[in-house]
């Protein structure tokens with residue numbers, strides 16, 4: 001039996017536009033998910049939401065439509081620590097996808113080696129309260145100690161307001177750090193203000209990698225009001241541009257398809273691609289953001 005999706009849940013865009021911006025060859029979508037299909041890969045009992053299905057075939061079709069070469073498929077909380085849907089997608093990609101898993105502290109070295117062989121290169125620690133019940137720091141430290149020898153990294157997902165209480169813990173983790181969605185800044189606050197400044201200094205001090213993803217999730221001004229206008233999510237642009245200009249060698253980009261938990265609108269993925277040249281304004285910055293940086297992190301030693 002399959003569970004109905006969460007009331008108000010918006011399905012992913014069935015007919016995304018063709019972007020005007022041509023992504024450079026070898027572009028990596030460094031943040032996307034697969035959900036189910038539920039009949040094959042049931043959702044976790046402890047999940048806080050039930051999404052619609054978003055299969056590997058649908059993800060790969062979007063990849064090809066947008067002109068993306070590779071994906072990094074990030075485990076979402078609705079699948080808990082059961083990584084089988086994500087691993088199945090990574091395995092089916094023919095080397096064109098890597099994975100980021102969720103594991104429990106008691107995970108064995110053999111299980112980690114198996115995930116590594118499948119193409120997993122990191123674990124995700126989620127601190128967003130509407131998505132998970134917080135795991136104790138000690139448990140997360142145990143996981144970080146276990147994955148570090150594999151050369152994996154830790155992907156952190158948190159709200160900007162929570163960074164002050166988490167920063168020391170993050171800094172103590174013995175693995176490279178990658179932050180989702182620019183640490184979820186409140187874009188109504190100034191880009192030069194103390195909150196975003198604290199985030200930038202955290203990134204600098206800890207050599208953190210940052211995904212300049214999810215304008216659709218962070219924006220207050222929202223998508224374009226007028227049909228045909230391709231400049232969307234304008235209030236997020238200065239934040240992303242700032243991160244790209246300060247940390248050009250450690251920024252990553254991703255679609256966040258299938259855009260879980262958006263309730264006001266569902267973005268057109270073609271429009272999200274057209275957002276890229278607004279935040280990385282030169283061809284050289286675009287190449288680092290879209291190709292060189294994610295290749296170094298997820299496919300080291302390989303050429304795009």
Ligand SMILES: O=C(O)/C=C(\CC(=O)C(=O)O)C(=O)O
Nearest residue numbers: 075076077078131256260261
């Ligand atoms: O897609 C994202 O990155 C963000 C999510 C979902 C998520 O991370 C999860 O369920 O694990 C969100 O903000 O609801």
